[in-house]
Amino acid sequence: MADTARPARSSRRRYGLRPTMKDVAARAGVGLKTVSRVVNGEPGVTPDTERRVREAITALGFRRNDSARILRKGRTASVGLVLEDLADPFYAPLSRAVEEVARAHGALLINGSSAEDGERERELALALCARRVDGLVIIPAGDDHRYLEPEISAGVATVFVDRPAARIEADAVLSDSFTGAREGVAHLIAHGHRRIGFIGDLPRIHTAAERLRGYRAAMAEAGLAVDGSWVALGPTGPGRVRADAERMLVGRGSAAGPVTALLTGNNRVTVTVVRVLAGLERRVALVGFDDFELADLLTPPVTVVAQEPALLGRRAGELLFRRLEGSGEEPRRVVLPTRLIPRGSGEVPPHS
Amino acid sequence: MADTARPARSSRRRYGLRPTMKDVAARAGVGLKTVSRVVNGEPGVTPDTERRVREAITALGFRRNDSARILRKGRTASVGLVLEDLADPFYAPLSRAVEEVARAHGALLINGSSAEDGERERELALALCARRVDGLVIIPAGDDHRYLEPEISAGVATVFVDRPAARIEADAVLSDSFTGAREGVAHLIAHGHRRIGFIGDLPRIHTAAERLRGYRAAMAEAGLAVDGSWVALGPTGPGRVRADAERMLVGRGSAAGPVTALLTGNNRVTVTVVRVLAGLERRVALVGFDDFELADLLTPPVTVVAQEPALLGRRAGELLFRRLEGSGEEPRRVVLPTRLIPRGSGEVPPHS
DNA sequence: CCTATCTCTGACAACGTTGTCCACTCCATC
DNA sequence: GATGGAGTGGACAACGTTGTCAGAGATAGG
CATH class of the missing domain: 1.10.260.40 (lambda repressor-like DNA-binding domains)
Known part of the structure; x- marks a missing residue:
C-alpha cells in the first residue's frame, strides 16, 4: 500500500x-x-x-492560492522596492507613492530596507527576483549593480530612484542635486557669507557627491576659495555630524577661520545641525537639503532646498509600469528640479 | 501535431x-x-x-523560482503588514521594526496601506492571505474583523498592533492610551488649567476612544466638568483640526469659555495645533500624544505623551513569530506603557 | 567471485492553479 | 426524427520546484 x-x-x-x-x-x-x-x-x-x-x-x-496561480501564469502582480530605511522621513513618502502606483495597476509592493549596505541591497534585490516580482524599484546603496544584469535581461523591469545605477544602464529618477546645492550656496553668498561649510553624506553616495559639486561650483562662481576644513562628508549619524559641525563652527584646524554659514546635505544632517545651532550664542546661517516637517516653525525657520520625495516615487512607479507594459525604450534618466524655500535661516547675516 | x-x-x-x-x-x-x-x-x-x-x-x-518552491513547501517565508499610511512618522518606524524581526527570521515583509478605510484593509489582508503569507500584522482600520476567521483557523498567524481586533479574538500589542491621556491631562491640571480641550481622531478608532476616556477620567478626578465644546473628534486632516482648535480657543459656542490648554490626540493633530498656536498672541498650554522629531526645538518645546512605535512593531513581530513557531497559547494582549515627557508647552500657566 | 553495504544519482509524483480541448446536453430547424 | 449549433462541463497537461524511493556503481567482506 x-x-x-x-x-x-x-x-x-x-x-x-x-x-x-x-x-x-x-x-x-x-x-x-x-x-x-x-x-x-x-x-x-x-x-x-x-x-x-x-x-x-x-x-x-x-x-x-495565488502562489499556484502565479506559478501557472508567470506574472506575479507584485513589485519590489529596496530602499535605505523605510522609517526615514524622506523615503517613507517615496515608498508610499510607489505603493499607490502599484495599487493602481493591481500590484502589491514588497519592500525591504538595505540599511545603506550594498551587500544587503543585493541580497534583498535578488530575493525579490527569486519571488519573481515583475519589477524592481531600487534606491541603491551599493556601487556595482552588475549583479542585476541577468535579472533585467530575464525581463525584470528595474528603475533606480534618488541615485543612479552603477556600472549598468538602467532607468533612473533623480533630483537635481547639483543645481539644488548650488542654488542653496548661492543664496547664502547673496546674503553676505564668504566662509560656508558643507556637511554631507558618504562621498560614495551619488547625491552627496553631486551636492558637493554644486557647493564647489557656487563657491567658484563667486570667486571664493574653499578651505579643506569646511567640507565634511561621512555617515549621517548624529555623532559624526555634530562633531564636524562644532569643529567648523569654531574653526579648529582651519587657517581660514570658522564658517558663518552651513549647507547640510540631507534631512538627517540638517536636524542634527539645527540642534547644534540651537545651543549656540551667535547666529549661524543654514540651508538644509530636503524639506522637513516643522522646518517653518523653528527659530529661525529653516531655509531648505526641497525635493519632492512623493513625486520621485510616483515617477519611478510610472516608469516601471510603462516598462512592464512593454515599452522597449532605451533606459532613460528623469531629473526633477529642486526648489529653494527661503524661510529665514538662510538669510541670517554673517556673524563676524 | x-x-x-x-x-x-x-x-x-x-x-x-x-x-x-x-x-x-x-x-x-x-x-x-x-x-x-x-x-x-x-x-x-x-x-x-x-x-x-x-x-x-x-x-x-x-x-x-521561489513561487514554485513556496507552492511545493507550503510556507512562504513572508509576512504581511497592513497599516494606515506607510508615510506617517508614527507608523514608519513601526513598520521598520516589524521588518527587522521578519528579517531576523528569514522572512520578507509585504506591506500595504489601508488609508484608514476598513474595506481597503480587508481587501489588502485577504490579498496577502491569498499569497499565503505565513503571518499578518494589522493596524486595523475597520470595525469588524470576522472576515479573518477562516484565515486564522487555516493557520495564518495574526497580530493586531496599536488597536485591538474587533469582533474576533486575536493577539494585540497596544499602548496604554487611557493612562497616557489621563497623565497628560493631569499634568495640565497640575499646572493650574481648568478649561482643557481634547482634539482627537475619529471616535470609532480605539485609541481615540481610549484617549478621550483618559481625558474624561483625569477631569473627573480633579472634579472638573467637561464642556461639550471642549471635545472634538474627527478626521485628522489639517482643515478640521484647525477649525476645531480655533473654535475652542475663542470659546465660540461655549458657555464655559475658551480653553487654556489642549490635549492633542496624535502626532498629526499636534503638528496642526502647534501651527495654530504659533499664530496666537496669548500662550496656550499643549500636551501632544505621540512624540515627534524636533518637538524639543519648538518654542515652547512641546510636552508629549510618548509611545514607542518601534517597540510596538518589535513586540508585534516577536509575538507573530512565536505563534508561527507553534506556541498554542491563548490570544493575548500586550499593553505597553506611555511616558510623559515634559518639555515646556505643558507647563505654560493658564492665561486668564 | 559473489553478496552486502554504502554513496551518489535520477525518475516520478505532487503542490494548486489555469489553458486547451473534447464530450455532452438541449433546443431549434429541416 | 435526424442534424447543427450553442452553451456547458470536465479530463488532462503544464507551470518549476521538492520529497520519496529505487537503481547504479563502488568498496569491502566472506
Missing part, C-alpha cells in the same frame, strides 16, 4: 487544512475547471451551478 | 527566457534532483558533480 506514505487526507491537508479548488469541486459536485471559472468570473457557467460553487466556497472558507 | 500549440522551446520560455532547473540539469548533464540538491546545499553530491552544476547555473544565469 503506497498510500500509507501520505499522512493527510485529500480534503484537509497540511497543518492549516486549506481547502483547494478540488475540495470545492467535490463538495459542489462539479469539475475542477468549473470552480476555476467561477472564481475567475469566466463566462460559461449556469447561474445554478455558480450558486452551488459559491456555496461550497463559503462553506469551506476557500481562498485561491 | 499537438506540438504546434506550444510556441516556446523548452529551454527558453516566456518573454524573459528564464532558465529552470531542468535546463541547468540538461546543460550539466545531470538529473533534475541533483541540481535541486546543489541549489539547496543538500549533502550527497560529489564535488565534481557540484562543480559542473554550478558552472551551468552561472552560465545560464539561473535563479530558483
Whole structure:
C-alpha cells in the first residue's frame, strides 16, 4: 500500500487544512475547471451551478492560492522596492507613492530596507527576483549593480530612484542635486557669507557627491576659495555630524577661520545641525537639503532646498509600469528640479 | 501535431527566457534532483558533480523560482503588514521594526496601506492571505474583523498592533492610551488649567476612544466638568483640526469659555495645533500624544505623551513569530506603557 | 567471485492553479 | 426524427520546484 506514505487526507491537508479548488469541486459536485471559472468570473457557467460553487466556497472558507496561480501564469502582480530605511522621513513618502502606483495597476509592493549596505541591497534585490516580482524599484546603496544584469535581461523591469545605477544602464529618477546645492550656496553668498561649510553624506553616495559639486561650483562662481576644513562628508549619524559641525563652527584646524554659514546635505544632517545651532550664542546661517516637517516653525525657520520625495516615487512607479507594459525604450534618466524655500535661516547675516 | 500549440522551446520560455532547473540539469548533464540538491546545499553530491552544476547555473544565469518552491513547501517565508499610511512618522518606524524581526527570521515583509478605510484593509489582508503569507500584522482600520476567521483557523498567524481586533479574538500589542491621556491631562491640571480641550481622531478608532476616556477620567478626578465644546473628534486632516482648535480657543459656542490648554490626540493633530498656536498672541498650554522629531526645538518645546512605535512593531513581530513557531497559547494582549515627557508647552500657566 | 553495504544519482509524483480541448446536453430547424 | 449549433462541463497537461524511493556503481567482506 503506497498510500500509507501520505499522512493527510485529500480534503484537509497540511497543518492549516486549506481547502483547494478540488475540495470545492467535490463538495459542489462539479469539475475542477468549473470552480476555476467561477472564481475567475469566466463566462460559461449556469447561474445554478455558480450558486452551488459559491456555496461550497463559503462553506469551506476557500481562498485561491495565488502562489499556484502565479506559478501557472508567470506574472506575479507584485513589485519590489529596496530602499535605505523605510522609517526615514524622506523615503517613507517615496515608498508610499510607489505603493499607490502599484495599487493602481493591481500590484502589491514588497519592500525591504538595505540599511545603506550594498551587500544587503543585493541580497534583498535578488530575493525579490527569486519571488519573481515583475519589477524592481531600487534606491541603491551599493556601487556595482552588475549583479542585476541577468535579472533585467530575464525581463525584470528595474528603475533606480534618488541615485543612479552603477556600472549598468538602467532607468533612473533623480533630483537635481547639483543645481539644488548650488542654488542653496548661492543664496547664502547673496546674503553676505564668504566662509560656508558643507556637511554631507558618504562621498560614495551619488547625491552627496553631486551636492558637493554644486557647493564647489557656487563657491567658484563667486570667486571664493574653499578651505579643506569646511567640507565634511561621512555617515549621517548624529555623532559624526555634530562633531564636524562644532569643529567648523569654531574653526579648529582651519587657517581660514570658522564658517558663518552651513549647507547640510540631507534631512538627517540638517536636524542634527539645527540642534547644534540651537545651543549656540551667535547666529549661524543654514540651508538644509530636503524639506522637513516643522522646518517653518523653528527659530529661525529653516531655509531648505526641497525635493519632492512623493513625486520621485510616483515617477519611478510610472516608469516601471510603462516598462512592464512593454515599452522597449532605451533606459532613460528623469531629473526633477529642486526648489529653494527661503524661510529665514538662510538669510541670517554673517556673524563676524 | 499537438506540438504546434506550444510556441516556446523548452529551454527558453516566456518573454524573459528564464532558465529552470531542468535546463541547468540538461546543460550539466545531470538529473533534475541533483541540481535541486546543489541549489539547496543538500549533502550527497560529489564535488565534481557540484562543480559542473554550478558552472551551468552561472552560465545560464539561473535563479530558483521561489513561487514554485513556496507552492511545493507550503510556507512562504513572508509576512504581511497592513497599516494606515506607510508615510506617517508614527507608523514608519513601526513598520521598520516589524521588518527587522521578519528579517531576523528569514522572512520578507509585504506591506500595504489601508488609508484608514476598513474595506481597503480587508481587501489588502485577504490579498496577502491569498499569497499565503505565513503571518499578518494589522493596524486595523475597520470595525469588524470576522472576515479573518477562516484565515486564522487555516493557520495564518495574526497580530493586531496599536488597536485591538474587533469582533474576533486575536493577539494585540497596544499602548496604554487611557493612562497616557489621563497623565497628560493631569499634568495640565497640575499646572493650574481648568478649561482643557481634547482634539482627537475619529471616535470609532480605539485609541481615540481610549484617549478621550483618559481625558474624561483625569477631569473627573480633579472634579472638573467637561464642556461639550471642549471635545472634538474627527478626521485628522489639517482643515478640521484647525477649525476645531480655533473654535475652542475663542470659546465660540461655549458657555464655559475658551480653553487654556489642549490635549492633542496624535502626532498629526499636534503638528496642526502647534501651527495654530504659533499664530496666537496669548500662550496656550499643549500636551501632544505621540512624540515627534524636533518637538524639543519648538518654542515652547512641546510636552508629549510618548509611545514607542518601534517597540510596538518589535513586540508585534516577536509575538507573530512565536505563534508561527507553534506556541498554542491563548490570544493575548500586550499593553505597553506611555511616558510623559515634559518639555515646556505643558507647563505654560493658564492665561486668564 | 559473489553478496552486502554504502554513496551518489535520477525518475516520478505532487503542490494548486489555469489553458486547451473534447464530450455532452438541449433546443431549434429541416 | 435526424442534424447543427450553442452553451456547458470536465479530463488532462503544464507551470518549476521538492520529497520519496529505487537503481547504479563502488568498496569491502566472506
